[in-house]
Amino acid sequence: MSRTIWLIMKKTTYLIIALSIIVLTLVQCRVIWLPPKIYIPDKVIVLNPPVMTLREYTTSGLINTHARPYIYQITNSTNGGAVYVFGAAHSKDPKHPQVAMMDSIWDLFNPTTAMLEGRLGYLITWLHNPIEKKGESGFTxxxxxxxGIELFTWEPGRENEINELIHKGYHPKLVAAFFSLGVHNNNWKNFSAENQNKEMMNAIDSKTKKYSSLKGLITSVNEIDSIWKAECPNIPSWRSYKHPKNGWPSGKLEDISELTSYIRDEHLCRSIIDLVRKGQRVFVTMGASHAVTIERTLKAMIQ
Structure with missing residues (x-):
């Protein structure tokens, strides 16, 4: 090995070490935020009564009548553990009235653990306002x-969702199409045909390639076209179809959507119950619909 190559390798190593130290320091100083961990309850918790299904939520009319934000507190009378559920009206406006409400509730409730919806992703606080970037999850x-308290995502994780859907009998290719199609619900028509294809290929890449059960199952937009036509033969193409409020076209895609929501809500409930049983005071934010669908289960199981 020549001296020149050796010096280049040495400088590169030093640079990598220096950058790593800088990044770790910024993480420790909370300038860079890493995605929160998934919470895994210590044991399986049987939910009784079960969480409300998305279909019950929509057909009952609750979707149009409940308050937004939808909030409530439940306390465990035996150990002092408690949960404050803040079902937010999704907004990335730092001046939205619910932000001041969340702030006041946080101080009064004084949580020991916090949970949020979504995966949050990486944030650099020097560049991003957390609320403008991630709404109520950014606030939390x-x-x-x-x-300085523990922060978790209440999501079960996409891999777990995928595996559960496949376990329930849905073909992996249909599951891959579902997650790819959901990226721009009701907005595909805003793109030109060329950009629709480009966006869909990006969606296929981001929603399937990192998951072993879905990787490589769909490789072209034509396959998405074929799956949509097979599942939704009597409605417009996904390129122009307008999804109903909080829903998908009737059929297997709608069934997958409902089951995905149910899987998430079940994990959310189990996580909250487990933490409260351990005496934690849990502040948790989510879209208002989730707060409604889990309420009866939490109130029955936290006493």
Whole structure:
């Protein structure tokens, strides 16, 4: 090995070490936020009564009548553990009235653990306002990090969702199409045909390639066209179809959507119940619909 190559390798190694130290320091100083961990309950918790299904939520009319935000507190009378559920009206406006409401509730409730919806992703606080970037999840993360308490996502994780859907009998290729199609619900028509194809290929890549059960199952937009036509033969193409409020076209795609929501809500309930049983005071934010569909289960199982 020549001296020149050796010097280049040495400088590169030093640079990598220096950058790693800088990144770790910024993470420790809470300038860079890493995605929160998934919470895994210590044991399986049987939910009784079960969480409300998405179909019950929509057909009952609750979707159009409940408050937004939808909020409530439940306390465990035996150990002092509690949960404050803040079902938000999804908004990335820092001046939205619910932000002040969340702030006031946080201080009064004084949580020991926080949970949020979604995977949050990486945030650099020097560049991003957490609320403008991630709405109520950004608010929750900021408050938890400032207080120095544990922060979790209440999501079960996409891999677990996929495996559960396949276990329930849905073909992996249909599952791959479902997640790819959901990227721009009701917005595909805003793109030109060329950009629709480009966006769909990006969606296929981002929604399937990292998961072993879905990787390589769909490789072209034509396959998405074929799956849509087979599942939805009497309605417009996915390129122009307008999804109903909180839903998908009737059939297997709608069934997958409902089951995915149910899987998430079940994991959310089990996580909250497990933490409260351990005496934690849990502040959790989510879209208002989730707060409604889990309420009866939480109130029955946290006493």
């Amino acid at each position: 993360a900021r408050k938890a990090k400032k207080k």
